[in-house]
Amino acid sequence: MAYPDELTFAPLGGVGEIGMNLSIYGLGKGQQRSWLAVDLGVSFGDEEHLPGIDLVMPDIGFLEREGKNLVGLVLTHAHEDHFGAILDLWPRLKCPIYATKFSAALFEAKLEAEREPPKIPVTVVPSGGRVDIGPFGVEFIPVAHSIPESHALAIHTEIGTVLHTGDWKIDPTPIIGPPTDERRLRELGDAGLLALVGDSTNAVRDGRSPSEAEVAKTITELVKSARGRVAVTTFASNVARIKAVADAAKAADREVVVVGRAMERVVQVARETGYLDGVQNFRGIDLYGHFPSDKVLALCTGSQGEPRAALARIAGNDHPQVTLNKGDTVIFSSRTIPGNEKAIGSIINGLVAQGVEVITDRTHLVHVSGHPRRDELRDIIAWTRPNLLIPVHGEALHLSEHARLARAAGVPKVLTCRNGDLIKLGPGDPGIIGELPAGRLFKDGTILEDSKSRAVVERRRMGFAGCAFVAIAMSEKGELADDPEVDLVGIPEKNSAGEELDDIVFDVVVSTVEGLPRARRRDSDALAESVRRAVRSALNEEWGKKPLCLVHVLEV
Numbered sequence: 001m002a003y004p005d006e007l008t009f010a011p012l013g014g015v016g017e018i019g020m021n022l023s024i025y026g027l028g029k030g031q032q033r034s035w036l037a038v039d040l041g042v043s044f045g046d047e048e049h050l051p052g053i054d055l056v057m058p059d060i061g062f063l064e065r066e067g068k069n070l071v072g073l074v075l076t077h078a079h080e081d082h083f084g085a086i087l088d089l090w091p092r093l094k095c096p097i098y099a100t101k102f103s104a105a106l107f108e109a110k111l112e113a114e115r116e117p118p119k120i121p122v123t124v125v126p127s128g129g130r131v132d133i134g135p136f137g138v139e140f141i142p143v144a145h146s147i148p149e150s151h152a153l154a155i156h157t158e159i160g161t162v163l164h165t166g167d168w169k170i171d172p173t174p175i176i177g178p179p180t181d182e183r184r185l186r187e188l189g190d191a192g193l194l195a196l197v198g199d200s201t202n203a204v205r206d207g208r209s210p211s212e213a214e215v216a217k218t219i220t221e222l223v224k225s226a227r228g229r230v231a232v233t234t235f236a237s238n239v240a241r242i243k244a245v246a247d248a249a250k251a252a253d254r255e256v257v258v259v260g261r262a263m264e265r266v267v268q269v270a271r272e273t274g275y276l277d278g279v280q281n282f283r284g285i286d287l288y289g290h291f292p293s294d295k296v297l298a299l300c301t302g303s304q305g306e307p308r309a310a311l312a313r314i315a316g317n318d319h320p321q322v323t324l325n326k327g328d329t330v331i332f333s334s335r336t337i338p339g340n341e342k343a344i345g346s347i348i349n350g351l352v353a354q355g356v357e358v359i360t361d362r363t364h365l366v367h368v369s370g371h372p373r374r375d376e377l378r379d380i381i382a383w384t385r386p387n388l389l390i391p392v393h394g395e396a397l398h399l400s401e402h403a404r405l406a407r408a409a410g411v412p413k414v415l416t417c418r419n420g421d422l423i424k425l426g427p428g429d430p431g432i433i434g435e436l437p438a439g440r441l442f443k444d445g446t447i448l449e450d451s452k453s454r455a456v457v458e459r460r461r462m463g464f465a466g467c468a469f470v471a472i473a474m475s476e477k478g479e480l481a482d483d484p485e486v487d488l489v490g491i492p493e494k495n496s497a498g499e500e501l502d503d504i505v506f507d508v509v510v511s512t513v514e515g516l517p518r519a520r521r522r523d524s525d526a527l528a529e530s531v532r533r534a535v536r537s538a539l540n541e542e543w544g545k546k547p548l549c550l551v552h553v554l555e556v
């Protein structure tokens with residue numbers, strides 16, 4: 001008899017970092033595996049390390065090469081860190097995509113916003129339903145999170161069942177959608193669960209996450225007691241929060257105006273899919289100025305301080321329709337994503353300086369996370385009793401704390417891994433059995449670049465120390481045919497003694513060329529390299545920095 005098939009798991013993104021989630025499950029042996037992909041998300045570039053890069057995505061080279069063995073891509077939910085890379089990467093995979101109604105509708109709306117929308121078909125699966133994809137039976141189990149229709153996936157195979165939690169929390173009163181399906185999760189435990197691959201985002205936080213309903217209550221009180229205009233900013237995809245704000249506005253006899261395209265898009269999709277049934281109609285932005293100040297509430301994008309989003313423009317008095325004045329209130333119904341502290345801080349300071357009252361989650365329960373804290377992690381372990389637990393969706397600290405908690409809770413086997421590790425889940429002892437190529441892609445303008453590409457590295461260096469351009473014309477005999485051209489970009493004009501740096505560079509270029517033996521002068525590559533080194537070291541001496549240096553040698 002042949003050896004039985006193996007069930008494997010490999011994270012290609014989202015482990016050791018928060019963002020760009022991509023997990024794959026394999027069934028088969030060696031070169032003969034069928035692969036199921038779960039989620040295909042982005043993370044966001046940070047301006048300091050990745051200048052000019054807006055989006056970072058998992059490198060899918062491995063899946064591209066596997067071609068037809070990739071049987072499908074399943075989406076747990078429609079947050080950007082889980083589905084934001086599909087638009088750019090699916091054309092390289094062309095596999096079937098499975099998602100529930102809201103995620104599919106939000107994706108469709110995102111496609112339509114493109115200038116030339118690509119055709120990317122999505123098969124809609126009912127929430128709570130099951131679909132067979134190649135040799136995998138995939139069941140969508142509803143869980144509470146911060147967007148409608150988040151799902152844990154029970155992946156059923158001949159080797160056993162894996163629970164891929166996706167993003168989840170326990171919230172008995174989530175405002176929108178059902179709470180986490182505890183009954184179904186217990187049933188999986190009763191039937192015997194091979195492995196749990198779980199969300200580690202809040203594994204360092206004790207206790208339980210507060211409920212969306214508690215946030216709704218706080219927001220209602222705040223809106224009721226506000227006197228002037230009120231603006232609330234939150235994550236556009238948090239439909240439960242949008243409903244909470246709409247209800248608060250209604251209770252305070254205020255009209256809701258939606259400001260910002262991302263928010264408008266989600267509101268439209270939520271209305272189409274029934275998630276805002278019974279919620280009053282929102283008013284056009286052009287009516288904002290017509291309502292008395294205590295009769296209007298602006299629901300805005302821009303909670304992360306994004307400079308082009310609604311709130312930054314309003315705070316900067318740069319919004320054509322929406323303004324705020326002394327005595328008005330702004331509620332940040334959001335948390336500060338690390339890296340955005342400065343941008344958000346400067347908006348808050350700008351508002352406070354104008355006499356606007358600013359309320360954040362620092363002092364009021366105006367936001368809760370959508371991820372499980374430690375008691376909730378213990379609950380899901382108790383419900384499902386997995387044989388093996390693998391922490392994912394977190395930075396190194398979150399993963400190791402989740403692993404430690406699982407061991408303490410009595411999970412027989414706990415494995416921590418890194419992006420690219422290939423892990424055997426069963427049959428037999430689980431463990432890391434190999435490594436798959438994993439890496440990152442950068443969205444640079446409209447081009448997808450390998451993370452090893454020179455462009456970003458060069459931009460970072462140029463941002464720090466500029467660039468020196470030198471052009472030299474050489475005669476056939478190896479003599480300077482004309483004066484060299486020197487252009488310094490992003491480099492100070494004068495040194496601290498007040499001498500012109502381009503004069504200094506000019507002299508260095510001439511003396512370097514003249515100091516070289518004739519044979520080397522006639523080899524244009526060797527000549528360029530000698531000049532480049534001399535210019536950089538001269539500038540380092542004068543300035544303390546080594547810029548990029550480009551030398552062009554023309555033979556005349």
Ligand SMILES: [Zn+2]
Pocket residue numbers: 079081082167393
């Ligand atoms: Zn996530």
Ligand SMILES: [Zn+2]
Pocket residue numbers: 077079145146167370
């Ligand atoms: Zn999420």
